[in-house]
Amino acid sequence: MTLPKFGLGTFRLQGDTVIHSVTNALDLGYRTIDTAQAYDNEEAIGIAIKNSGISSDSIYLTTKIWVDNLSKEKLIPSLKASLKKLNVDAVDLTLIHWPAPSSPVAVEEYMTALLEAKKLGLTKKIGVSNFNIDLLKRAIAVIGAENIETNQIELSPYLQNRRLVSFMKQQGINVTSYMTLAYGKALKDPIIQEIANHNQQTPAQVILAWALAKGYAVIPSSTKRENLASNLAAQGITLSDEQLMKIDQLDTNSREVNPEGLAPIWDPSI
Numbered sequence: 001m002t003l004p005k006f007g008l009g010t011f012r013l014q015g016d017t018v019i020h021s022v023t024n025a026l027d028l029g030y031r032t033i034d035t036a037q038a039y040d041n042e043e044a045i046g047i048a049i050k051n052s053g054i055s056s057d058s059i060y061l062t063t064k065i066w067v068d069n070l071s072k073e074k075l076i077p078s079l080k081a082s083l084k085k086l087n088v089d090a091v092d093l094t095l096i097h098w099p100a101p102s103s104p105v106a107v108e109e110y111m112t113a114l115l116e117a118k119k120l121g122l123t124k125k126i127g128v129s130n131f132n133i134d135l136l137k138r139a140i141a142v143i144g145a146e147n148i149e150t151n152q153i154e155l156s157p158y159l160q161n162r163r164l165v166s167f168m169k170q171q172g173i174n175v176t177s178y179m180t181l182a183y184g185k186a187l188k189d190p191i192i193q194e195i196a197n198h199n200q201q202t203p204a205q206v207i208l209a210w211a212l213a214k215g216y217a218v219i220p221s222s223t224k225r226e227n228l229a230s231n232l233a234a235q236g237i238t239l240s241d242e243q244l245m246k247i248d249q250l251d252t253n254s255r256e257v258n259p260e261g262l263a264p265i266w267d268p269s270i
Helices: 015-028 042-052 075-086 107-119 133-143 162-171 190-199 203-213 225-236 241-248
Strands: 032-034 060-065 091-096 123-129 150-154 174-178
Touching: 015 042, 015 225, 042 075, 060 075, 075 091, 075 107, 091 107, 091 150, 107 123, 107 133, 123 133, 133 162, 150 162, 162 174, 190 203, 190 241, 203 225, 203 241
Parallel strands: 032 060, 060 091, 091 123, 123 150, 150 174
Antiparallel strands: none
């Protein structure tokens, strides 16, 4: 199965909140859910999926390996623990959550272990998250670009990561955008609001439609059913070339997520 272009993000959603979000999303037609070991919500998501009555086989599940579990001794056991929490035999995609340059575990070690997890049938596809170009080159040297399904990166109208995106496209690695709305900051942008008003759409729909037009996969989250429905409808929106160009011009290389010790040295945006 190819990487779905639209899914549900669950960062910062836990307990009843994430169960409510996932339940509503599945009811509305979402079939892609993104989680991570560090989100501490895999078990709750497993409950929501089981209670939905929808077969887990028809849901595309992504999880991510936390930095504490990067070693070859810990990676596969930690993924098995995630599968147990999610109540599935395998996930569709497993990513390295952060490259953690301060970690004693080398890229070569954890990418080899991740590929082994795929060979064992614990995950159908593998990939990375928050990797810069140099780290991607190291990962490619170990397991081949054909085995890297995606690099999930912060990408919004304010942070368009053009150099990294260009490299990924050259390598045939899918771009997954997180923080696509820039923590909601982009929703208030006058250009975005102008386009939204003109098209009778929401600002979130405009931004998501822009990212989808670029060929990126998106995983917006929401706790409100009406916003989940509205976001999902962005798949049916086509922006004009002029509108896309206006959004392209909003790039300021403004980053929302940059945790010390976890993040690499980022590539210049342009």
